[in-house]
Amino acid sequence: MMRIGQGFDVHIFGDGDHVMLGGVRVPHTRGVVAHSDGDVVIHALCDAIFGALALGDIGRHFPPSQEQWRNANSRIFLRHAAKLMREQGYALGNADVTVICEAPKVGPHSLAMREAVAEELGCELDRISIKATTTEKLGFTGRGEGIAAQACVLLVMA
Numbered sequence: 001m002m003r004i005g006q007g008f009d010v011h012i013f014g015d016g017d018h019v020m021l022g023g024v025r026v027p028h029t030r031g032v033v034a035h036s037d038g039d040v041v042i043h044a045l046c047d048a049i050f051g052a053l054a055l056g057d058i059g060r061h062f063p064p065s066q067e068q069w070r071n072a073n074s075r076i077f078l079r080h081a082a083k084l085m086r087e088q089g090y091a092l093g094n095a096d097v098t099v100i101c102e103a104p105k106v107g108p109h110s111l112a113m114r115e116a117v118a119e120e121l122g123c124e125l126d127r128i129s130i131k132a133t134t135t136e137k138l139g140f141t142g143r144g145e146g147i148a149a150q151a152c153v154l155l156v157m158a
């Protein structure tokens, strides 16, 4: 049997000099406002995996009300989602992520992000796709107010 899931996450830009994306520190003129490190790629991926397993969402597993997740490295969240996936008898078939922002440019960092995500999910690199688009200067991402990511995953019986 297979399971499909999708996830979406947004964070507002704030003060800072980098954003975390797919577990990678990407230099930028802004940071993001978040309880954790605000990694929209990983948060969207976690929600896709939790969704595929019908296990709720990232806020249920890592409540923003809990101090222990303040400034947390989001790789911890993905590692946990991968553990639950394995415990339910699944492995990652493939994942496809789209980052939505005018800047920073994601392309130069996508390989490093794919490597980090594949490591946490315990799968081959070619099962992970991370790509990006602008919104042609339209909407909140177009105005540079924030950054978004959407993710789809297919889980297969291990």
Ligand SMILES: Nc1ccn([C@@H]2O[C@H](COP(=O)(O)O)[C@@H](O)[C@H]2O)c(=O)n1
Binding pocket: 099, 100, 101, 102, 103, 104, 105, 106, 107, 108, 132, 133, 134, 135, 136
């Ligand atoms: N943050 C981004 C946005 C886009 N890219 C790359 O540029 C290509 C063109 O983007 P459009 O929104 O104009 O279609 C896109 O296909 C990506 O390859 C990027 O790296 N980072």
Ligand SMILES: C[C@@]1(CO)OP(=O)(O)OP(=O)(O)OC[C@H]1O
Binding pocket: 009, 010, 033, 034, 035, 036, 037, 038, 039, 043, 058, 059, 060, 061, 062, 063, 064, 065, 069
């Ligand atoms: C990741 C968590 C951790 O408390 O907080 P944030 O970093 O604010 O990120 P969000 O995407 O709003 O998900 C909710 C929380 O689980």
